[in-house]
Amino acid sequence: MDSSRTEKLIGKQNLEALKEKHVTIVGCGGVGGYVAIFLARAGVERFKLIDFDIISPSNVNRQVIAYNSTIGKVKVDVLKAMILDINEKAIVETEIEKLSKENVKDLIGFTDIVVDAIDIVKDKVDLICYCKRQNINIISAMGAGNRYKNPEFYLTDIYSTSDDGLAKVVRKKLREEGIKNLDVVISREKPVKCEGEIASISYFPASSGATIASVIVNKIIDGEI
Numbered sequence: 001m002d003s004s005r006t007e008k009l010i011g012k013q014n015l016e017a018l019k020e021k022h023v024t025i026v027g028c029g030g031v032g033g034y035v036a037i038f039l040a041r042a043g044v045e046r047f048k049l050i051d052f053d054i055i056s057p058s059n060v061n062r063q064v065i066a067y068n069s070t071i072g073k074v075k076v077d078v079l080k081a082m083i084l085d086i087n088e089k090a091i092v093e094t095e096i097e098k099l100s101k102e103n104v105k106d107l108i109g110f111t112d113i114v115v116d117a118i119d120i121v122k123d124k125v126d127l128i129c130y131c132k133r134q135n136i137n138i139i140s141a142m143g144a145g146n147r148y149k150n151p152e153f154y155l156t157d158i159y160s161t162s163d164d165g166l167a168k169v170v171r172k173k174l175r176e177e178g179i180k181n182l183d184v185v186i187s188r189e190k191p192v193k194c195e196g197e198i199a200s201i202s203y204f205p206a207s208s209g210a211t212i213a214s215v216i217v218n219k220i221i222d223g224e225i
Helices: 004-010 012-020 030-042 075-086 104-108 121-133 165-176 203-221
Strands: 022-026 046-050 091-095 113-116 138-141 153-157 183-187
Touching: 004 012, 012 203, 022 030, 030 046, 030 075, 030 203, 046 075, 075 091, 104 121, 113 121, 113 203, 121 138, 121 165, 138 203, 153 203, 183 203
Parallel strands: 022 046, 022 113, 046 091, 113 138, 138 183
Antiparallel strands: 153 183
């Protein structure tokens, strides 16, 4: 991959630092898929992708991996192919597994940072608790659904969040588990009420993913990862 423009911006040393770091992404649909693609284009070359799901027709409106041609395919397989099409030097491991309390240790293994893009609360909390107790860097995506206006996302601590149903539930459970802090990316936009399953639009998961990717890149450059 030609990274000359990135190198011109951040410098050769920082670009090399990006190449050396290992990123694990759990949940490779809307937000997680975009995180992977943005990081690959930024210069990250070592990934582990974890997701148990296949691409469905309802994913096409918001997931970077979802096209008519990929419906029915395994999400991590499609995302891996996209990363390698961006950078043939990338090393991409995949796990077609649903993360749980029982398998989280084996699935995560060694990594420099975990991206939590899980939708299921129990699995999300199990992943967060494991990483915090093992001193593994983790950043968690909060809600990107039921919103369509200004996709302004920002980094904060879970205990400083508001107006986010997912964050509220996760915050409560983490408090019960004794977890003192957690980096999360959350929207400033309040959700609208939608009946039934969570509604979505194209640019919200992408904006969340872009923010998470920017946080990771800057943490690497600043030596925090």
